[in-house]
Amino acid sequence: DAGVIQSPRHEVTEMGQEVTLRCKPISGHDYLFWYRQTMMRGLELLIYFNNNVPIDDSGMPEDRFSAKMPNASFSTLKIQPSEPRDSAVYFCASTQGYGYTFGSGTRLTVV
Amino acid sequence: QQPVQSPQAVILREGEDAVINCSSSKALYSVHWYRQKHGEAPVFLMILLKGGEQKGHDKISASFNEKKQQSSLYLTASQLSYSGTYFCGTLYSGAGSYQLTFGKGTKLSVIP
Numbered sequence: 594d595a596g597v598i599q600s601p602r603h604e605v606t607e608m609g610q611e612v613t614l615r616c617k618p619i620s621g622h623d624y625l626f627w628y629r630q631t632m633m634r635g636l637e638l639l640i641y642f643n644n645n646v647p648i649d650d651s652g653m654p655e656d657r658f659s660a661k662m663p664n665a666s667f668s669t670l671k672i673q674p675s676e677p678r679d680s681a682v683y684f685c686a687s688t689q690g691y692g693y694t695f696g697s698g699t700r701l702t703v704v
Numbered sequence: 705q706q707p708v709q710s711p712q713a714v715i716l717r718e719g720e721d722a723v724i725n726c727s728s729s730k731a732l733y734s735v736h737w738y739r740q741k742h743g744e745a746p747v748f749l750m751i752l753l754k755g756g757e758q759k760g761h762d763k764i765s766a767s768f769n770e771k772k773q774q775s776s777l778y779l780t781a782s783q784l785s786y787s788g789t790y791f792c793g794t795l796y797s798g799a800g801s802y803q804l805t806f807g808k809g810t811k812l813s814v815i816p
């Protein structure tokens with residue numbers, strides 16, 4: 594298995610632009626998580642899905658953030674409009690009920 | 705509530721031992737341990753379920769004290785490859801979900 598695949602690896606965008614992060618979980622994993630990592634706050638859970646259904650989005654900071662999982666092999670996290678304080682590493686992780694497997698992350702820089 | 709990890713950082717010489725602690729104020733169902741190297745993704749090490757079990761992974765082992773709501777990660781005879789940031793992730797009893805809450809991490813540096 595290729596593991597959890599995230600794209601892009603790096604994204605630099607201007608404030609106000611829309612940003613879309615992508616994730617392909619491991620086949621057969623029925624949980625998918627989006628985390629954000631910063632030096633100040635560590636790993637924060639944004640939202641998670643079970644069998645493609647959003648279960649808890651209480652960690653999504655604002656309405657500017659949205660996430661979808663249209664099928665078992667694809668999820669997106671969208672920020673519109675982006676702000677400099679959104680700069681962070683965004684990780685997607687999947688599991689079938691044991692340990693999480695994380696993707697390589699997307700380093701987002703909003704200037 | 706985020707679990708509390710201690711220490712925040714530790715420096716070891718090769719061959720020395722270290723203990724990393726993870727404490728929670730809420731009843732725990734399970735504790736996960738992950739290691740993250742600089743610029744990489746966190747990697748799963750082990751999971752401990754309530755029941756006070758202890759697990760091992762090479763020379764890295766962990767314990768889970770359900771009564772004290774804490775877990776400890778033991779690294780023995782440390783190697784250079786053990787360097788990285790160690791995170792505990794906690795799953796709370798009765799949460800009805802599988803979302804982990806991570807501590808802020810313990811940075812471990814092993815030097816020759």
